[in-house]
Amino acid sequence: MGEVRLLLGNEACALGALAAGCRFYAGYPITPSSEIAETLAELLPAAGGIFVQMEDEIASLAACLGAALGGMKAMTATSGPGFSLMQEHIGFAAATEIPCVIVNVMRGGPSTGLPTAPAQGDVQQARWGTHGDHPIIVLAPASAREVFDQTVAAFAHAERFRTPVILLYDEVIAHLRERVDLPDRVPVVARPAPGPGPYRPYAAANGEVAPLAVFGAGHRFHVTGLAHDDRGFPAQDPAVVAAMHHRLQQKLLVHRDEIVRCETWLMDDAEIAVVAFGIVARAARAAVRQARRQGIRAGLFRPTTLWPFPDEEVRAAAARVHTFIVAEMNLGQVILEVERAARGAAAVVGCLRADGEPITPAEILETFAAVPSRR
Amino acid sequence: METRHYLRSDMMPHLLCPGCGHGIVLQSLLRAIASLELDRDRVAVVAGIGCSSRLAGYVDFCSLHATHGRAPAFATGLKLARPELTVIVITGDGDGLAIGGNHLIHAARRNIGLFCLLFNNAIYGMTGGQVAPTTPLGRRGTTAPFGSVEPPFDACRLMTAAGATFVARGISYEPGPLQALCEAGLRHEGFAFLEVISDCPEFYGRYNRLGRGPEMIQAQKRHTATVGPLLARKAVLGPTALPEVPADLRTGVLHREVRPEFARVIRAGTGTGAP
Numbered sequence: 001m002g003e004v005r006l007l008l009g010n011e012a013c014a015l016g017a018l019a020a021g022c023r024f025y026a027g028y029p030i031t032p033s034s035e036i037a038e039t040l041a042e043l044l045p046a047a048g049g050i051f052v053q054m055e056d057e058i059a060s061l062a063a064c065l066g067a068a069l070g071g072m073k074a075m076t077a078t079s080g081p082g083f084s085l086m087q088e089h090i091g092f093a094a095a096t097e098i099p100c101v102i103v104n105v106m107r108g109g110p111s112t113g114l115p116t117a118p119a120q121g122d123v124q125q126a127r128w129g130t131h132g133d134h135p136i137i138v139l140a141p142a143s144a145r146e147v148f149d150q151t152v153a154a155f156a157h158a159e160r161f162r163t164p165v166i167l168l169y170d171e172v173i174a175h176l177r178e179r180v181d182l183p184d185r186v187p188v189v190a191r192p193a194p195g196p197g198p199y200r201p202y203a204a205a206n207g208e209v210a211p212l213a214v215f216g217a218g219h220r221f222h223v224t225g226l227a228h229d230d231r232g233f234p235a236q237d238p239a240v241v242a243a244m245h246h247r248l249q250q251k252l253l254v255h256r257d258e259i260v261r262c263e264t265w266l267m268d269d270a271e272i273a274v275v276a277f278g279i280v281a282r283a284a285r286a287a288v289r290q291a292r293r294q295g296i297r298a299g300l301f302r303p304t305t306l307w308p309f310p311d312e313e314v315r316a317a318a319a320r321v322h323t324f325i326v327a328e329m330n331l332g333q334v335i336l337e338v339e340r341a342a343r344g345a346a347a348v349v350g351c352l353r354a355d356g357e358p359i360t361p362a363e364i365l366e367t368f369a370a371v372p373s374r375r
Numbered sequence: 376m377e378t379r380h381y382l383r384s385d386m387m388p389h390l391l392c393p394g395c396g397h398g399i400v401l402q403s404l405l406r407a408i409a410s411l412e413l414d415r416d417r418v419a420v421v422a423g424i425g426c427s428s429r430l431a432g433y434v435d436f437c438s439l440h441a442t443h444g445r446a447p448a449f450a451t452g453l454k455l456a457r458p459e460l461t462v463i464v465i466t467g468d469g470d471g472l473a474i475g476g477n478h479l480i481h482a483a484r485r486n487i488g489l490f491c492l493l494f495n496n497a498i499y500g501m502t503g504g505q506v507a508p509t510t511p512l513g514r515r516g517t518t519a520p521f522g523s524v525e526p527p528f529d530a531c532r533l534m535t536a537a538g539a540t541f542v543a544r545g546i547s548y549e550p551g552p553l554q555a556l557c558e559a560g561l562r563h564e565g566f567a568f569l570e571v572i573s574d575c576p577e578f579y580g581r582y583n584r585l586g587r588g589p590e591m592i593q594a595q596k597r598h599t600a601t602v603g604p605l606l607a608r609k610a611v612l613g614p615t616a617l618p619e620v621p622a623d624l625r626t627g628v629l630h631r632e633v634r635p636e637f638a639r640v641i642r643a644g645t646g647t648g649a650p
Contacts, residue, residue: 024456045644050455052641054448055481062445062478063452066421069439070456092442215419215437215453216460222383222432224440233386234432 002184009173010077012144012180013103014039016151017075019186022101023049024074026063028056028082032116032171033105036077057082061089064100069223071191071214073155077103080113083122084129090164091130092225094248097202097209099158099191101151103167105174108356117356118171120278120329124336126166127307133245135252137165137259138307140277144178149186150304156189157259161251162209168306170329172279172358194219203230206247207254252308262313263302266292270299272371273317275338276327277303280359284327287364296368306334314341323371327351327364347371378405381415383435390429394580394588396547396573397494401430403550404463404492407557418461421450423470426501427494427573430465444475447482450489458638461561464491468509469499472528476508483537486565487637492557493530493568496575504578515582529623534568535630541567542630546595547574552626559628565636572599572626599624 007015014036017025025044027037037053044051050067054060057078064074078086083104093100106122108114122129126138137157141150147169154165194211199219204210210230213219226234227241235241252259263281266288267273276284281302291298301317301324303310314337318324324346326335331354339348351367353359382405391397408418418436422428424443431438437460441449446464454462464482471479471493482489498516499505506516506523509530513522535542541563545553553571560567574580574591585591600620 024452026452050641052451052455054451055477058445059448059451059478059481062441062448063455065441066439066449066452066454067456068452069437070453070460072456074452088442089445214457215439216417216457218416220416220435220437222438222440224432225442226440233383 002182005180005182006177007144007180008035008175008177009144009147009169010035010105010175011039012148013077013151013167014043015182016148017101017155018043018047020073020152020155021188022073022075022155023047024064024067024072025049025076026052026054026060026067026074027076027078028054028060030079030082032107032174033077033079033103035174036103057085058088061086061093061100061102065089065093065098068098068100069215071217073099073159075101075103077105079105079107080109080122081111083125087130090136091132091134093164094130094134094136095225096223097162097212099162099212100164101154101158101167102164106168106170108354114356116171118279118329118358119354119356120170120280121333121354122168123306123328123330123333126168133249135163135248136307137161137163137252138168138305139165140168140304140306142173142278142281142302142304144176145180146304147173148180148182152186156187159189159191161255162212163252170278200230201232202228202244204247207250209251256308260305260308260310260313262310263300263304265300265302267299267301267317269297270321271297272323272325272368273299273301273321274325274327274364275301275303275334277306277334280327280329283359283361284364286361287368290361290365291368298368309337309341311341314338315343315345318342318345321346323347323349325349325351325364325367325371327359327367329359330354376406376409378402378409381405381408381434383433386433389433391426392577394574394576395426396496396588396592397427397430399547399550400492400494400553400571400573401434403553404557405434406554407561410554411558411561413461413561417459418463419453420463420465421446421453422465423467423475424501425467425470425499427467428465428470444470444473445478446470447475447478447489447491451482451485451487454487454489454638455641458488458642462489464489466491466493468493468495468497468530469507472508472530472533480533480537483534483539483566483568485637486538486540486634488565490560490563490567491569493570494573495530495570496573496579498575498579500575500578504582514579516578517582527623530570531568531629532622538566539568539630540565540632540634541628543568543628544570544572544626546572546592546599546626548592548595552601556628565634599626601625601627
C-alpha cells in the first residue's frame with residue numbers, strides 16, 4: 001500500500017494525472033475545477049512538466065493538442081462554460097486522433113448557471129457537443145480515489161485509442177475531501193512510436209489506430225481537421241471520407257469491452273434497479289440499502305463509463321428487473337440512454353433534479369414508493 | 376535558390392487563384408529556410424483556416440492545419456513541448472486578427488519563440504470575399520456592398536503594443552527583402568511577427584476594381600515605404616521621417632526589443648526569466 005492522503009476530488013485528479021505520466025497542463029481558471037490547475041501549477045515543474053495558464057479554454061485545449069503532437073501527455077480541466085468553448089477542439093482532437101484528457105467538473109447550467117453548485121447536466125454535451133459524428137470516451141468517477149484511478153485510465157485510453165477522453169464529475173465529487181490510499185504505482189501506457197520508413201499517420205485496419213509520430217522526431221507528416229486520407233492529406237472522395245468515418249466510429253465500438261465499466265450492487269435478485277453516477281450514485285446506494293430494509297428487492301447499477309454507453313449491460317439488467325429508477329442531477333439525460341438500451345424490457349422512471357442541490361437518498365426512496373411492485 | 380524539394384508534390388495542384396500573391400510569400404519563406412540551412416525535420420508549420428493557412432499542407436515539414444484563428448495557441452503548446460523546434464505560424468488577416476486576435480496578442484505578450492507570418496490581403500478569400508478587420512474604410516466586400524464602415528487594424532502596431540519582440544512588414548512585390556525579413560524573423564529569439572501585404576485579385580481586386588495581380592502588386596510598391604536598417608539599400612528613414620506614409624504602409628523591421636523567451640522561462644521553472 002502506498003501513501004494515505006486526505007484529498008479533494010480535484011487534487012486526486014491532479015495526482016492521478018501526474019502518476020499517469022501527464023507532463024503538460026494548459027488551462028483557464030473556472031470554478032469548480034480550479035484546484036486541478038492550482039495543484040498542477042505547483043507540482044508539474046518539479047516533475048519536469050509544463051504548466052501554462054492560457055487566455056481562454058479554446059486556447060487551453062489547443063495548447064494541449066500542440067503539446068501532445070510534441071510527444072507529451074496533456075490535460076486540461078474546466079467547467080460548463082469552458083467546456084462549451086472547448087467543443088471545437090474536442091472535435092479537432094477526435095478527427096485528427098490526438099490523445100488528450102479533458103476534465104469537466106459539472107456545475108449548474110445552462111450558460112453561467114450556478115457557480116458553484118453541483119449538476120450533471122453535461123452528459124449529452126460530452127457525447128454530442130462538438131459537431132459531426134465522432135468517437136469519444138467519457139468516464140464518471142464517484143469518489144476521490146476513483147477520480148485518481150479514472151484519471152489514470154483516461155490517459156491510458158487516450159493513448160491506446162488516440163482519442164480525447166473526458167473525465168466528467170460533479171462539483172460535490174470535486175470538492176469532497178476523502179481519504180485516498182494512493183497506489184504505489186499505476187499502469188502507465190506509453191505512446192507507441194512508428195517504425196522507420198514511410199509513415200502514414202492514419203493507416204490502420206478498421207477499428208484500429210496507427211501509432212502517432214511526434215513532431216520533430218524524424219517523420220514529417222500533416223495533421224488537418226479537414227476530412228483526410230490515411231496520409232493525413234485532405235480528401236473529398238466519398239469512399240475515402242466514408243472509410244475515415246467508419247474507422248473512427250469502429251475504433252471504440254470494436255474495443256468497447258476494454259472501455260465500458262459498470263459497478264453493480266445487490267443486482268442479482270433485484271427487481272428495481274437505481275441507475276446513477278457520480279455523487280448521486282452514493283445517495284442511491286443509501287436509498288437501495290434502506291429499500292432493502294423495507295423488503296424491496298432493490299439494486300444499484302452505476303455506470304463508470306458514460307460513453308460509450310453501457311448498452312449491453314443495461315439490456316442484460318432489463319431482462320431481470322421490472323423497473324429502472326434513473327436518478328440524475330439534470331432534467332433527463334442518462335434516462336434517455338437507459339430507455340434506449342432497455343428497449344421496453346423494463347419500465348424506466350426518473351428521479352430528476354436540477355436546482356443546484358444534490359439528490360438525497362430520501363428523494364430516491366420516494367421514487368421507489370411511486371413504482372408499482374410488479375409490472 | 377532551389378526550394379522545390381520543400382514542397383509536397385503529391386498535394387499539387389494547389390488551391391490558390393491565378394494572380395494570388397501568397398505563392399511569392401511562401402517562396403520567400405522557403406528561401407529563408409534554405410538560406411539558414413534549417414534542419415527540415417525540426418521545422419514545424421502551424422496554421423489556422425483560410426487561403427494562406429492552406430500553405431501548411433503544401434510544405435514538407437511537420438505541419439498542423441489547425442482550427443480557425445487558433446494556430447498561435449496550438450503552436451504555443453508545441454513550442455513548450457519541443458523548444459528545439461523552429462515553429463512557424465502561418466495565418467491570415469481574418470484568421471489572425473478577427474477570430475484569432477486574442478491568441479495572437481497573448482502569444483506576443485508571452486514572447487513565446489514562434490515566427491508568425493500573417494498574410495494580409497484585406498479580405499476573406501476562401502469564403503468568397505467578405506470584409507476583414509484589415510479592409511480599408513470604404514473598400515468593398517460581399518458583406519460590405521456599399522463599402523466598409525469599420526476602421527481597419529494596423530497589425531504591426533497591435534503586435535508591438537501586445538509585446539512582440541520582433542515586428543516587421545513586407546510586401547509580396549519584393550520577394551528579396553521579404554526573404555531577408557523571414558530570415559530575421561526565423562533567427563529571432565522570442566515572438567517574431569511579420570505581416571506581409573499580399574494581393575487577392577479574385578475578390579478584393581475584382582470587387583474594388585484594382586486590376587489583376589500585376590496591377591495590385593505594383594500598387595503595393597507605390598503606396599508603401601521602407602523604414603529601418605534591414606532594408607538599407609532603400610532610403611533609410613525613421614518612422615517619424617515619413618509623415619506622408621501612413622503607419623500601416625511602412626515596411627521593414629518596425630520594432631525590436633530583447634525580452635526572455637517564454638519556453639526558456641517556463642522550462643527554467645522559476646517564473647523569473649532567469650535561465
